[in-house]
Amino acid sequence: MKKSSKPDLYSALKEYSESNNYPLHMPGHKRNTKMLNGGLPYDIDITEIDGFDNLHNANGILKRTAQKAEKIFHSSHAYMLINGSTCGILAAISCTAHRGDCIIAARNCHKSVYNACFLSELDIRFVYPPTESSGICGSISPDSVAAAIEENPNAKAVIITSPTYEGVISDIKSIAEVCHARKIPLITDCAHGAHLPFCTFGQTGEPVSCGADIVITSLHKTLPSLTQTAAAFVNGDLISSKRFEKYLGIFETSSPSYVLMASIDRCFDFLSDSESKFEQYEQLLFRFSEKMKELRRLKVLCHGGDTPENHGFFAFDKGKIVILTGDTNISGVELMRRLRDEYALELEMSYPTYALAMTSVCDAPSGLERLAHALTEIDKTLAYAPSSAAFPPLPEPMNLRITNAELEALPDAELTLYAAKEGTYISRRCIYAYPPGIPIVIPGEIIGASEYEYIERLKKSGVIVEER
Ligand SMILES: Cc1ncc(COP(=O)(O)O)c(C=O)c1O
Incomplete structure (x- = not known):
């Protein structure tokens, strides 16, 4: 879509929402107002007035929302976050490690992890995921975490990202066992995996049930909840929930939006009766995947004939559609541009070697059908150019x-x-x-x-x- 002619943000957003552009990106609600029964407007935007509780000391209506999450996600303690996963990650790291302490982190962690380490001047020791020629990082192996702990037995926490932005899941259960053998807590950045407990392809790597001590997840990325909404889960006896709460109080705004919190509450209600919706979502992904078998030049990671085993991944989130352009004469960046300009499909991101579409339980069947059609058409126009865009793995400075x-x-x-x-x-x-x-x-x-x-x-x- 061309730059909007509208003078203000609200009108530009309204204009865009009425266009034919289909969102293959966050947020997970996909602007599907038909499915989600209407909007969340000004008339419910209040502050902590009588009867509406206080997020930082919840014991009323907001506590009930947290309790819904505890039940749905099978967690001892659940927290609503309205400053995204970012504030949960800052709190999780800050409550486990203090100035000068050592922490073990997967090198492919999000910048919020590095920002937390920077603020507390932590000594970060890395574990590296294997990296493919496309630049996609694989699963973090339990052995690599065990080796890092062996070298740094004084580490205060281990933090890894699972699933990754591209959908790669690590073996959290084994990694948690390795950490717990040394009484080291495992923090899992599950920002991209809030939907995993509800999908058959996600359950083996779902971090709360696999034993991670703190799990942070962005509800807004893959579930029907407004942008900035997230949740945190604290379990086990290695982490004090009170200490976690103390740091949340530091990193989260003291004026949490009731509109955002209402969307979290609605999201939990949606989840408590969502089995058939997730079944339909998986069927949609299955049909898309089958169609991808027809591609000659483009490949779609772990879709079509491709499997997680081909890549040595522990598991893969099929909700992520990573279109690999490495064997073609087009880059991921150009592919994303063609999908936008020629097919009115807006993807989440692109890289020289791939483009990434995000799906969710709120996708309309026509959205994925349009993507499948566009990819099969574009594929016919591409030439075979093996490894023309190979990118080296992340450097190890x-x-x-x-x-x-x-x-x-x-x-x-x-x-x-x-x-x-x-x-x-x-x-x-x-x-x-x-x-x-x-x-x-x-x-x-x-x-x-x-x-x-x-x-x-x-x-x-x-x-x-x-x-x-
Ligand atoms: C892996 C990962 N972790 C954490 C975050 C931060 O999440 P949020 O935007 O909800 O603060 C992101 C954001 O994209 C992410 O990709």
């Missing part, structure tokens, strides 16, 4: 272990990269492609020419690279 104050004191404070020695730089900020927001470089890392070129290549390919 050297961590300088420098304090925040020392970083800020480096000369040329405005620059992201400080030239350390001939051909090497110290990064002052996180540098990441957005989306997905996984840092390529974090503050205090030394990078060399190859990482520098990687970043430049990403920028040239049309991916948005941010530095914060």
